[in-house]
Amino acid sequence: MRTKLLIFFLMLTLGVFSQKKQNWKNTFLYGFQLPDELENFSGIYLTIKYKGEPILPKSVKIGGKSIKIASEPFYLFDKSATIDHTKLPFEVQGKTYYWLLDGDMLTEMALHPNRYQIDITTANSEATKRFHLPETFDCVPENCLNVAYLQSFTATKRAKFLQKKIWKLSVREKKITLKEQPETIKDSTLTFSLRNPIPKGILMALPELNKEDHSIQEFTIDNCYWIENTFLIPIKSKIIKRQPDSCYENYATIEGKICSKSGCITGKGSGLCSKLNSSTNKIKYKLTLIIEP
Incomplete structure (x- = not known):
C-alpha cells in the first residue's frame, strides 16, 4: 500500500512538473546586446516596432499566463x-536586452521578415557623433529561443548556449576623419632681444613689432604648428606673389622659409606646410613671443 501511494505521489509530482514545462512550450525569449562602446552612452532607447510603428501591447500567453x-x-x-x-x-545573463513573445508572433516573423524590427534611437549628441543613429534591425527568428527547450538544459549548458545565441547588434561606427579629430593645443613661449638680429620669420609674423620700443613687447600667435622639429608660424600676407599660382594659408619658419598649406601649383600647398593636411605627427601650438629691448 505504501509503495502504491509513493508511486501515486511521484506520478502526480512529475505531472505537475510536466505541466509547468508545457506552459513554456509556446513562449520564446529574444536576447540582444548593444556594442560595448555604445553601451557606455546614456540616453539610448530601444523600441520593438511592428509594420514600422511601435508594437501595440496586445495580450498573449507567456508561460501559461x-x-x-x-x-x-x-x-x-x-x-x-x-x-x-x-x-x-x-536565470539568464545580465547586461542584455530581452523580449518575450509567443509562437504565433514567431511564425509571423519568419513568414514576414520586415514586420518586426528593433529601433535604436538617442538624444545623446555624443553618441550620434560616433555612431550611425538612429538604426533599425529586422528581428531574426533564428535568435528566438524556446523557453521550454532551454529549460531542458543543465544550468551550465544553458548559460553557454545563451551566450552563443545572444545577438550583438552591429551598430555602425562613424569613421572620424583627420579634420574631425579634436586637436590638442599646446602653449610655448619664445623670447628674443632687439639687441640681437630678430629672426626673419618672427619679423614676418609680427609686422607690428616696434624696433624702437624700450619696453618688453609681448605677442600671442594662434594656429602655429610643430612638425618635423620645426615651428611653422602663420604670416599675415595671404598671397605669395613669387609663386606661379596663388598660395594661401601661408606660414614661415623661424628662420624665414615660407611655405603654404593650400593653393600653389598643386593646389595642396607647398613645402613643409603641405604636410599639415595629412600628417598625424603635427602638434598645434599657441606661441607667446616676448621681445626684450
Whole structure:
C-alpha cells in the first residue's frame, strides 16, 4: 500500500512538473546586446516596432499566463530569472536586452521578415557623433529561443548556449576623419632681444613689432604648428606673389622659409606646410613671443 501511494505521489509530482514545462512550450525569449562602446552612452532607447510603428501591447500567453506584449525590450543589469514582471523557470545573463513573445508572433516573423524590427534611437549628441543613429534591425527568428527547450538544459549548458545565441547588434561606427579629430593645443613661449638680429620669420609674423620700443613687447600667435622639429608660424600676407599660382594659408619658419598649406601649383600647398593636411605627427601650438629691448 505504501509503495502504491509513493508511486501515486511521484506520478502526480512529475505531472505537475510536466505541466509547468508545457506552459513554456509556446513562449520564446529574444536576447540582444548593444556594442560595448555604445553601451557606455546614456540616453539610448530601444523600441520593438511592428509594420514600422511601435508594437501595440496586445495580450498573449507567456508561460501559461496572459500578459501584454512589451513595446520595449527589458534591460537586465544582472543575472536573474525575472524579465520585466515575468519569472522564467531559470536565470539568464545580465547586461542584455530581452523580449518575450509567443509562437504565433514567431511564425509571423519568419513568414514576414520586415514586420518586426528593433529601433535604436538617442538624444545623446555624443553618441550620434560616433555612431550611425538612429538604426533599425529586422528581428531574426533564428535568435528566438524556446523557453521550454532551454529549460531542458543543465544550468551550465544553458548559460553557454545563451551566450552563443545572444545577438550583438552591429551598430555602425562613424569613421572620424583627420579634420574631425579634436586637436590638442599646446602653449610655448619664445623670447628674443632687439639687441640681437630678430629672426626673419618672427619679423614676418609680427609686422607690428616696434624696433624702437624700450619696453618688453609681448605677442600671442594662434594656429602655429610643430612638425618635423620645426615651428611653422602663420604670416599675415595671404598671397605669395613669387609663386606661379596663388598660395594661401601661408606660414614661415623661424628662420624665414615660407611655405603654404593650400593653393600653389598643386593646389595642396607647398613645402613643409603641405604636410599639415595629412600628417598625424603635427602638434598645434599657441606661441607667446616676448621681445626684450
